[in-house]
Amino acid sequence: MAMFVHLTPAANAARIRRSGIRAVSHGRGVAQSRGLYCFPVLPSYTLTHQWLRELSRRGGPRGLVAVHIRLPDDEPVTVGAYHRDPAAVTAAEAVRRVAAMDDPRGWEVFVPRTVTKREVHCVRAVPQVAGWRYFPDSNGRTPCTCFGCRVRGEYGSQRLRQRRPHFLDGPPPAAPVLLRRIAAAGSPGDSEQLIQALHWFEMRRRGPVEQLAHLADHPDPKVRRALVWAIGKWPSHGVTELLHRLSQDPDAGVREAVERTSPEPRP
Structure with missing residues (x-):
């Protein structure tokens, strides 16, 4: 049996003890998109729990816990470095590959299924200071x-x-500064200046939709596409109506941008 450790928010500990670790969706290009990430238990405590500080950045107010799981040696898993194409191997082979490395930091094992309650060996608290943040050797960069x-x-x-x-x-500059730049671009306005101002609006969480709506009539489709990307994720009043109007734009690129920024119907 191969032993792995799975790091998860402490709020999940009771459910895991009761019913195991459920598979969740991951959109990272692994062979199976539903499952869980873990790491082999190595003699080095620091390497075993290397992902702890990075995951703690989003782990919740109670921190993370370590869930030790036992998997059959022939269990199909994938192993690889973060954001690299993983290799399909067995659980025993994944442990062997990782243990043989001089520096296994940044590596991970993906189990493409739910882990049952019987396969959970223990759930324990761990110090929240082990491992690296952002990426290995990030300190000093x-x-x-x-x-x-x-x-x-x-x-x-x-x-x-x-x-x-x-x-x-x-x-991004303040919204009034960007609006002054748009006004200074003229009418209908220089396309490059408008696209640059809309790029900065895209960095903002919300903005003055009513003061940008006139750009939906700009003759350059690049400006209209930039408008879609700028306002597409804003929760501001008037976004739904303006996107609906742009979804009927004669330019196919503008219509495609609307579809990509609004994958689900807005209320």
Whole structure:
């Protein structure tokens, strides 16, 4: 039997003791999209629990717990480094591969099914300080503040973005500043200036929809597409009506942008 550790919010501990670990959906390109991530139990406590600090960033107010699970040696799993194509192997082979590495940090095992109550060996509390954050060897490196890397709402993220603004991704100028830039672009307006201003609006959580609605009539479809991306996720009043109007745009790219920003019908 191969032993693995699965890290999960402490709020799940009672349910796991009662009925095991349920499979959840993961959209990371693994062979089976429903299951759970874990890591082999190694002689090194730090390596075994290396994912703890990274997962603790979103683990809830009560922290994480370690769930030790036993799987049959021939259990089909996948093993690989984070964001790399995993290899389909057995549980015993996954343990062997990881244990043989000089530096297995950033590696993970994916079990494509639910783990039953009988396969749960124990659930225990663990210190919340083991492991790395962001990625292995991140300590001492300048953090990236681009739109893809930053985590919205993370502690200290606003101060970090103000101290180290990204040349493309912010922090965005204030909404009145952007509106003045749009007004200065003229009528119908220079496309490049408008697209740049709308790019910054896309970084915001909400905005003045009524003051941007006139751009839906701009003759350049690139500006209309940029408008869709800017307002598509806003909860502001008037977004639904404006997106519905843009969904009937003569340009196919604009209509596709509306579909991609609004995958589900809005209330």
